[in-house]
Amino acid sequence: MGAAAILAVSLVTAPTAEAAAKPDLAKLVTVNAMKRHLVNLKTISDYNGGNRKSGLAGYDISVKYVVNELKKAGLEPKTQTVPFWVFKQDGPGAFEQVAPAQQAYKADEEYGTWEYSGSGDVTANVFPVDLGGDQGPAGHSGCEAADFEGIQKGDIALIRRGTCAFVDKVNLAVAAGAGAVIIYQRQGPDVPVDTPAVFGLDKPAPIPVIGTTYKIGTELRTPAEAKTLQVRVKTEVTNTPKPVQNVIAESTWGDPNNVVVVGAHLDSVAEGPGINDNGSGSAAILTMAQNIDKLGKKNLKNKVRFAWWAAEESGLVGAYHYVGSLTPAQRDKIALNLNFDMLGSVNFARFVYDGDDSMGSGTNPPAGSGAIEKTFVDYFGKLGLKSEPTAFDGRSDYGPFIEVGIPAGGLFSGAEGIKTAEQVAWYGGEAGKAYDPCYHAACDTMKNIDWTGLDQMADAAAFATQKFAFSTLPVNGQARIAAKAAATRSFDWKGGRLVR
Incomplete structure (x- = not known):
């Protein structure tokens, strides 16, 4: 055969490397793309009171931003209205020991009022609620x-x-x-003993709710168990109803009866713009959503549904509303939930939610959650990157999913916990300091992001999303193997694709 003929055949039968390459969502989710979204979320915060808290203007405009970006990418986003209450603390309240000793505690330092606490002034005896041992788990303690x-x-x-x-x-x-x-703080290597346990509920309580430190809680325990403790709890708050919105968008292709839900909360706390918490997760999945259809029909065997949850910081309100609004048939169509909450902590670690319950978090993860954990661990391992399990305790928006039996998993780069010297060897950073020193603070800005960490975590998130978009076999047994091919060839699961 002549040289010209050989060249002609090669042009027809040998596709270029670029054409033959399988689309890679991780490569499409770039740092520059995520950075653009984070800059825009910060700008929205700057012009709207310095935060993106649900119920306030910064959140409402963040919703509009995400919707606009999704439309520009050719998707058809929808918003879901979520009942919500705007919480306002009108005063510091009070927390005082009345008997057997008299002591007044300092607001914000030694105690704080919970979001959605009721308003009131109560002086009464204290009842210790199954407090467990001084070390380790707290038993049920009110569960x-x-x-x-x-x-x-x-x-x-x-x-x-x-x-x-x-x-x-x-x-x-x-x-x-x-x-x-x-409610007093738990003890653990990732929780400073002098930090009050101050968080949020999912709706207004009829009674005052405050949080205090582990140190104060354990000090109060002895007289409480002796039935000699009397304290005063005063809260000064207002709860005003105002609906907020979840944002939801889906891939063009994929089986609507086997859906991969990929979520991140869009809201911040009132104290700051929330660029890491959780602008980082929101930006990562927004970039994924903008590129998901580039995988093509061949690789999108399962529908991928992206969700930006409202009011996570107020008690997982948006995610609970979404899951609660599903019919049993709609729930059955959800194969799994991936949750990405804080991916760019400036003193980061590569934490993977403990889907196989090796840490014994008490949530009894649904079957399949361990396979999701393994997907992330294996991904990091193949790159020579260390990762660690983190408690699967329902603290983020995956919580409502696992409560109804939907397998879940995800990534987390650390919050108020303290980095160890051993972790510095694995991830870099500084020992003895919080993974996110600006957690729930005004300084959670663009300077509060480790771009290398965010890049690694977002790539892992994209990898898992693409893998499960193709097949959820390891999670729920939903195989994607052509019947004819399966009858004549043997296949192994590797790297999100079926190979001979």
Whole structure:
């Protein structure tokens, strides 16, 4: 055959490397693209009170931004209205020990009012709620009705953080007749003992709810168990109803009966713009969504549904509303949930949600969650990158999904926990300092992002999304193998694709 003929054949039968290459979502999710979104979210915050808190202008405009970006990418985003209340703290309130000693505690330093606390001024005896040992897990501590056995109507419930959702603890306390609730910080290597446990509920409580430190909580425990402790709890708050919105968009292709839900919360706390928490997760999945259809029909065997949740910082409100609004048939069509909350912590670690429950977080993850964890761990491992499990305790928006039996998993780069010297060897950064020193603070700005960490975490997020968009076999047994090919060839699962 002549040279010209050989050249002609090669042009027809040998596609270029570029043409033959499989689309790679991780390569499409670039740092520059995510940075653009983060800059825009910061600008929205700057012009709207310095935050993007649900119920306020910064959040509403962030929703419009995400919707506009999705439309420009050719997707058809929808918003879902979520019942919500705007919480306003009108004063510092008070927290005082009345008996057997007298002591006034400092607002913001030693205690704080929970978002969606009720307003009131209660002085009463303190009832210790199944507080467990001084070390390790706190037992149930308010997670079951039996924990409140013996409480007297109007008593102030002293509860330790841990094991179950905050809202469950408070709801059970209310049902038992408590006049107020004090939740004190759990102990652990990732939690400073002098940090008050101050978080949020999913809707206004009828009684005052405050949080205090582990140190103060354990000090109060002894007289509480001796039935000699009396304290005063005062909260000064207003809760005003105002609906907010989730944003939801789907890939063009994919089986609508086997859906991969990829979520991140869009809201910040009131104290700052929330560029890491959770602009980083929101920017990562927005960039994924803008590129998802580039994978093509061949690689999008399952529908990918992206969601930007409202009011995570107020008790996972948007995610709970979404899951609660699904019919049983709609829930059954969701194969799994991937959650990305804080991917760019400036003193980062590569944490993977503990889907196989090796840490014993108490949430009993649905079957398939361990396969999601393994997907991330294997991805990092193949790149020679260390990763670690992190508690699968329902603290972020995956919580409502696992409560109804939907497998879930995701990534997290660390919040208020303290980095160890060993972790510095794995990830770099500084030992003895928080993974995110600006967690829930005004300084959570563009300077509060580690771009290398964000790049690595976003790539892992994109990899897992693409893998499960093709097949959810390891998670729910939904195989994507052509019947004819399966009958004549043997296949192995590797790297998100089926190979001979």
